[in-house]
Amino acid sequence: MTTEPMPVDQRLARGARTRRAITRHAADVASLEGLNGLSLGRLATDLGLSKSGVATLFRTKEQLQLATVETAREAFLDAVVRPASDAPPGAARLRALTERWISYAEQPLFTGGCFWAANLPEFDSRPGPVRDALRRQRQAWLDLLAGQVRHAVDTGETTYLDADLVAFQIDAVLTAANTAMRLGEPHPGDKVRRVIHGLLT
């Protein structure tokens, strides 16, 4: 009996699974220590992989960071955005997004809380592809919120509101609540709920 080499498609599938396991763990680490705290060697040790194996999958630290940012986005869409899309658009969906976001930060989905709250401050003054990716994701989130506010205004659910300004405020308060949760301040989730309620009525 010969030990046949693994077929190419199986090897590719295994590589993709390993890549995902690494970037998912990297997202947890980055939520605590920032994307600059990532190193191929440390991730290999944490996951019981060889450093050379990890280095083959991500040739540079920047490639690892970019792949981690993309994995974080997917996990966020699964935890917050997709489940909330069951709610009707407008005020109801904004409330659903808010509730999902509070759970996302409180549970939390990433060990250190909100991935973007942890990483935007580190990269906002650091031009390059990682900052660009984080900025695109932030903008997509603000656009999603603004679209729901606009819908609430258009259908008469609320009086006139500047959708972009309200989206900016909602995001600001969610991010502040994430900090407050990490610092152990009382009832950040309720603060968010009261602010959103005030904005939408």
Added chain:
Amino acid sequence: MTTEPMPVDQRLARGARTRRAITRHAADVASLEGLNGLSLGRLATDLGLSKSGVATLFRTKEQLQLATVETAREAFLDAVVRPASDAPPGAARLRALTERWISYAEQPLFTGGCFWAANLPEFDSRPGPVRDALRRQRQAWLDLLAGQVRHAVDTGETTYLDADLVAFQIDAVLTAANTAMRLGEPHPGDKVRRVIHGLLT
């Protein structure tokens, strides 16, 4: 002629000046790269000092971080809080604090923008004296804002507002504006002004 040793009080004064120069530069570095990006060796190189001299003034990295946090607080008080205290308490002082804060982040006072926006996310999940110091400073700032809101309510300048909630919102929007400035988004300062105006009327 003998070279007399420098008197003790002159040596202490010189030590204090050097300490301040180091921590002021460290606050700039930390506003860009976080307090964990600080190292005694790097600061010594940046400022043309000997590493052993810097190490004598700050025996551990944590002592350097704590001294930096304190220097940042003093600089913030000078730039934002003290000048605004010329305005009468209540709504006028809140507007003065806001304007000073926008300049503080826009100019900016620290190279990387708001010192706390850069460092709270890094330390909020990291128990210890640095997190405690940052948290105390954050709370003092929130209390200052809440006190002015309360004054505005008590003197009938605004209708009833939950002072702590409004302070939380103002701080959230200022911090978000700092991120927006660093990312080059349009008119973050105006967004803050419109939100504060909306909150106080």
